[in-house]
Structure formats: structure tokens, C-alpha cells
Amino acid sequence: MRGPMGMMRYAGWGALAGAAGSTALNTATYLDMAVRGRPASSTPEDTAEKLAAKAGVAVPGDEETRGNRLSGLGPLLGSLTGVGVGVLFGLLRRAGFHLPGPVGAVVAGATVMLASDGTMTALGVTDPTEWDAGTWLSDALPHLAYGAVTVATLHALDRR
Numbered sequence: 001m002r003g004p005m006g007m008m009r010y011a012g013w014g015a016l017a018g019a020a021g022s023t024a025l026n027t028a029t030y031l032d033m034a035v036r037g038r039p040a041s042s043t044p045e046d047t048a049e050k051l052a053a054k055a056g057v058a059v060p061g062d063e064e065t066r067g068n069r070l071s072g073l074g075p076l077l078g079s080l081t082g083v084g085v086g087v088l089f090g091l092l093r094r095a096g097f098h099l100p101g102p103v104g105a106v107v108a109g110a111t112v113m114l115a116s117d118g119t120m121t122a123l124g125v126t127d128p129t130e131w132d133a134g135t136w137l138s139d140a141l142p143h144l145a146y147g148a149v150t151v152a153t154l155h156a157l158d159r160r
Contacts, residue, residue, distance in 0.1 A: 010094035011087050013157040018086015021108070021150030022079050028142035038138075043125050044074025050123040051077070078116060085112045086150050093154055101151055109147025113140065 033040065048070050052059050059066050059073070089108055099107055117139065120126045131139070 007091065007094060010090040010158070012090070013154060014087040014090020014093070015083050016086070017090060017150045017153035017157065018083040019079070020153045021086060021112070021146040021148075022082030024149035025078075025082065025112075025142045025146040026075075028145040032138055032142070043120055044078055045070040046074075046125045047120050047123060048073035048077055050125060051119075054123070081115050081119075082112055082146060082150075085115055086154075089150060089154060093158060099151070101148075101155065104151035104154075105144065105147040107147065108150045109140075109143040109145075112146050112150075113143035116143075 032038065045067075049059065052073075059069050061069060085108065088111070089104075098104075117126070117128060121128060128136075
């Protein structure tokens with residue numbers, strides 16, 4: 001399909017693929033937490049808090065209510081990032097940019113990792129130069145799961 005409708009179709013497919021990829025990323029993260037007994041990271045909430053401050057927006061409520069809002073906003077930002085990267089990959093696919101499955105999975109995973117970790121790094125929430133190999137692995141594997149599911153979903157939706 002040509003024109004704006006074709007673009008909207010691929011953007012929609014990308015959003016669906018990104019949502020599926022985000023679910024895979026979260027599942028891999030929660031599985032890692034369950035298997036290793038590690039706590040949840042505070043970086044999503046810290047990122048939401050810093051982004052709100054940068055935007056000049058106060059997160060309202062007493063200490064508990066504010067903390068609860070940030071606990072919701074952090075993962076919500078992650079989901080929006082995953083869906084947004086999915087839309088990007090859907091539109092790239094529409095433009096004829098097709099990567100083989102494994103390569104596409106790595107590229108999509110690296111893109112969403114760069115988007116999320118890059119934002120956190122720019123805001124001073126984390127510093128990847130201080131991460132050890134285990135930290136890199138526990139961050140990279142869920143993002144690779146995102147990439148694999150996102151690309152597989154796009155391939156399934158766009159069977160030309």
C-alpha cells in the first residue's frame with residue numbers, strides 16, 4: 001500500500017511489534033530477578049523523576065503518593081520507548097530497510113538499549129562505564145529479547 005495509509009500501516013505494525021518486544025524485555029528482566037533473587041532497579045523511577053524536573057513539571061503528592069506515581073511513570077516511559085523504537089523500525093521496513101532476523105534483532109535491541117540507557121546516562125541516573133560484565137549482561141540480554149521479538153513480529157506482519 002502506497003501513500004500515507006501505507007505509512008500508517010507500517011507505523012501501526014511497528015507499534016504492535018514494539019509492544020510485543022517490550023513485553024519480552026520485561027519478561028526477561030523479571031525472570032532474571034526471580035532466578036537470581038535480585039531487586040528491581042530504581043533507574044526507571046529515577047529517570048522519570050529527572051525528566052519531570054528537566055521539564056519543570058512537579059510530580060504531585062505526599063512522599064508515598066509521589067513515589068507511587070514515579071513507580072508507575074518509570075516503566076511507562078520504558079514501554080513508550082519500546083513502542084517508539086518499534087514504530088521507527090516499522091517505518092524503516094516500509095522504506096525498504098530489511099535486515100535478516102538475527103542481525104535485525106541485534107540492531108533493534110541495541111537501538112532500544114541506546115535509547116533507554118542513553119537517556120539515563122545523559123540525565124546522570126547511571127554510568128555504563130562503571131558497569132561490570134554481569135551488569136552489562138543483565139542489561140543486554142533483555143534488550144536482545146526485545147529486538148528478537150520486535151523483528152520477528154514485524155516479519156510476521158509484513159509477509160511480502
